[in-house]
Amino acid sequence: MRTTSKITVAAAAIAALALTACTGGGATPGGSEQPADPNLPAGYASVADESIESAGGPLHVQVDYDTAEAQGLDPAFAEIARSWSIMGLVYESLVTVGPGFEIQPELAASWEQPDDTTYVFDLQPGATFSNGRAVSAADVVGSLNRLRESGSVWSGQLGPIAEIADTSSGDAQQVTITLETPFTPLLAALANTPAAILPMQEIEAGELDPTAEMLGSGAFTVAEHRQDESWSFEANAEWWNAEQLGIDALELTIAADDQTRLAGLRDGSTQLANFSNPDALSLLAGAQGVTAVSQTQSDFFYAMLNSVNPDSPFVDQQLRQTVNAVLDRQGIVDLALAGAAVPTAVTPANLPDACAADSVPSASAEPAADALAGESISLLIYNDDPSLTALAQVVQQQLQGAGAEVTLDSVDYGTYSERVYVAQPGDFQMALGWFAGYGDASMVTNWWNPETAVFNAGFAQPHDDLSAAIAEAQALPAGTERAEALQSVCDLADTHAEMVPLATRPQVVGIRSDQLSASVLSDEGYGDFLRLIAEFKTIEG
Amino acid sequence: MTGAAAALARTPGRLRSLRTSDPVLTIAVVILGLLVAASLAGRLIPGLNDGTTTVGGRFEAPSLAHPLGTDSLGRSLVARLLEGIGTTFLLSALAVLCTAVIATALGIVAAYAGGWVRELVMRIGDVLYAFPAILLALLVAAAIGPGSTAALASIVLVTVPLMTRMVCAAATDVARRDFVTSARISGVAAPVIMVRHLLTCVSGTVVVQGTYALSVAILVEGGLSFLGYGVQLPAASLGLLVSEGNVYLLTAPWILIAAGTTMVLAILAVTLVGDALRDRLEPREAVDLT
Incomplete structure (x- = not known):
């Protein structure tokens, strides 16, 4: 043989790569169950060590995706979880979410609820925007009214607000929100980044374009942003709680590939990273100096069955109900989500007053083994979420097991959004996606009313009975009566079967624990694993 | 056809001269045969032909029940691998066939016409050749969307320039021969000359370059x-399996080992067979025309 081909060299390189796989240590595959640490306080997956004197310096974090460029940087229009968590570093809302989804003060130092329809918020004394101007009640009133009038998706979560008024007296800044009727999830709605308080004086004066620039009262200011690549943040010296902050800067890198984030944690170039792949827990188990924790999220996966597009077979309610009954949610959890999630109904399974996944009508239905024989279904997903891809393959198997022929249509997220949320009617038959579950069981039910949600009008129809049940449940205080009302919501949504809940969406947070002592909540409903970043402490050396 | 042309065109005869006693070549042919047989088995034999169905727990290590273990969705890696071999080979072979047709036509026309036609074809080829293969493939995939079609188009675009250049070079040599000139003077139509004389004379080059292109296609x-950007789940291909195995490299190494080793063997076998063919079929080195 006279020639030595480059191909041969390339082949040898692949062989070497394959062989190095034998040399790595690691944890038991698939074993993502993580026992709760009895030393941790309730509601925490990890707690920063208060005895550590933070070494300061920059914190290096890698996340899976960036804010949505098309929606700009205006928090009122932020629709995706990563926009909320990243913008939440700069902006503050009146309240935030603590352990066990408890609503806690943020920009509001305290609040009172003198009656069912009135909320009175007293603002943090000394709260200022990063330009040095004090946050006023007028900023709060202006920001929330701006959100209400924006027509953004989140404006639908604020409920029947009658008035937002500046009730300040003297130096004390106070805002009063009056509702037309009781609305229990109001505080949980105010806790999310779209309800952030903006510098309205500067915006109204035309000095600040909030879609292009961020100026908030939060812990950080933006030094640089390169879309889908990186963010550089600096500590906001004007933050009212600046003394607590243990880091001087935050370098946030967008690394879409799981392997990149895993490698960053393993080699110590990254101190914190998130993963939607539940196997990250076991993949990081053997990594030296790395602690991986699982966050139980109220976020959940669901299937959309297009009842609006006349070309979709799912205009037939009976077929939708059959598909709903055929889907084995526990099977999805066990296979696609590594057992790290739970089946859920419309109300996120891990929130108070939620209905159980096995309590809805479809759970007791017994479809025939060939219930979907002869049906041909196209299942649309986007291809940059490994959990969604895994879930789609299991759903495909289950539907094929009932006789259907199912083809997977995997596209980029832009195409997916266009076909699912923008096209009227939606350009798909069946699609998979996920919702943030938020901090109150009744909040996400809003998305089952297309007149409130708007984004699902292309594939779901309004139903008076379901919409009335949602409104009734949201008006009731937390407790048994509301749980019963939410059960009605779950049953009706299950019967209409246009958006079919499947299972909660797990998240793993990897921490380089020899470089960082971090606090992470064990429950999260807004995708914000950086929620407690102010408590983080970097470790010397 | 003149005697010289006949000598140049005696490819089948030279193919028969491949020495089966060459142990490396024998091993390569056997490996290639086994891989093709395995991919056929993966399509035809019940139990081996469903790589999309869960048959066990997640990440079960290799055992008697599942000789290569299972993947992240509890699917048999044997079935996935057989499907993957079939997908990769079929896609690559189809792409190389397209490449051979396009490159041969372009190369022969460029060689026969010469002048600005040859320059145009060669310069376009140079431009495409200047791009790194994977970058060119990614551009194509990004333009037409991920999937098998993107993979096929990418492979064709990556492999066409080199094969066109080689075919053109071989055909240019032949086009300058007296028997071609005689045919032209005699008034034989250009398409006839290109098919009857040039095509038959460059077939060896096409075969050799085809095997090289097949290796590139698999890569x-x-x-x-x-x-x-290539084959999409739940279908399997060697690249997809390597990708999945890469994620679970530390916890389920059998996925990467099985897929990676198979890809290495496939590329090595194809390359070795190609080298052997080149040794026998390269006219300038293997045929004495004096």
Whole structure:
């Protein structure tokens, strides 16, 4: 043989790569169950060590995706979880979410609820925007009214607000929100980044374009942003709680590939990273100096069955109900989500007053083994979420097991959004996606009313009975009566079967624990694993 | 056909001269045969032909029940691998066939016409050749969307320039021969000359370059699918399996080992067979025309 081909060299390189796989240590595959640490306080997956004197310096974090460029940087229009968590570093809302989804003060130092329809918020004394101007009640009133009038998706979560008024007296800044009727999830709605308080004086004066620039009262200011690549943040010296902050800067890198984030944690170039792949827990188990924790999220996966597009077979309610009954949610959890999630109904399974996944009508239905024989279904997903891809393959198997022929249509997220949320009617038959579950069981039910949600009008129809049940449940205080009302919501949504809940969406947070002592909540409903970043402490050396 | 042309065109005869006593070549042919047989088995034999169905727990290590273990969705890696071999080979072979047709036509026309036609074809080829293969493949995949079609188009675009250049060079040599000139003077139509004289004389080059292109095709398919632009789940290809195995490299190494080793063997076998063919079929080195 006279020639030595480059191909041969390339082949040898692949062989070497394959062989190095034998040399790595690691944890038991698939074993993502993580026992709760009895030393941790309730509601925490990890707690920063208060005895550590933070070494300061920059914190290096890698996340899976960036804010949505098309929606700009205006928090009122932020629709995706990563926009909320990243913008939440700069902006503050009146309240935030603590352990066990408890609503806690943020920009509001305290609040009172003198009656069912009135909320009175007293603002943090000394709260200022990063330009040095004090946050006023007028900023709060202006920001929330701006959100209400924006027509953004989140404006639908604020409920029947009658008035937002500046009730300040003297130096004390106070805002009063009056509702037309009781609305229990109001505080949980105010806790999310779209309800952030903006510098309205500067915006109204035309000095600040909030879609292009961020100026908030939060812990950080933006030094640089390169879309889908990186963010550089600096500590906001004007933050009212600046003394607590243990880091001087935050370098946030967008690394879409799981392997990149895993490698960053393993080699110590990254101190914190998130993963939607539940196997990250076991993949990081053997990594030296790395602690991986699982966050139980109220976020959940669901299937959309297009009842609006006349070309979709799912205009037939009976077929939708059959598909709903055929889907084995526990099977999805066990296979696609590594057992790290739970089946859920419309109300996120891990929130108070939620209905159980096995309590809805479809759970007791017994479809025939060939219930979907002869049906041909196209299942649309986007291809940059490994959990969604895994879930789609299991759903495909289950539907094929009932006789259907199912083809997977995997596209980029832009195409997916266009076909699912923008096209009227939606350009798909069946699609998979996920919702943030938020901090109150009744909040996400809003998305089952297309007149409130708007984004699902292309594939779901309004139903008076379901919409009335949602409104009734949201008006009731937390407790048994509301749980019963939410059960009605779950049953009706299950019967209409246009958006079919499947299972909660797990998240793993990897921490380089020899470089960082971090606090992470064990429950999260807004995708914000950086929620407690102010408590983080970097470790010397 | 003149005697010289006949000598140049005696490819089948030279093919028969391949020495089966060459142990390396024998091993390569056997490996290639086994892989093709395995891919056929993966399509035809019940139990081996469903790589999309869960048959066990997640990440079960290799055992008697599942000789190569299971993947992240509890699917048999044997079935996935057989499907993957079939997908990769079929896609690559189809792409190389397209490449051979396009490159041969372009190369022969350029060689026969000469002048600005030859320059145009060669310069376009140079431009395409200047791009790194995987970058060119990614551009194509990004333009037409991820999937098998993207992989096929990418492979064709990556492999066409080199094969066109080689075919053109071989055909140019032949086009300058007296028997071609005689045919032209005699008034034989250009298409007839190109098919009857040039095509038959460059067939050896096409075969050799085809095997080289097949190796590149397997690599490009692997690269594209690894990056998520090629074959899409739940289908399997060697690149997709390497991609999945890469994620679970530390916890389920059998996925990467099985897929990676198979890809290595496939590329090595194809390359070795190609080298052997080149040794026998390269006219300038293997045929004495004096």
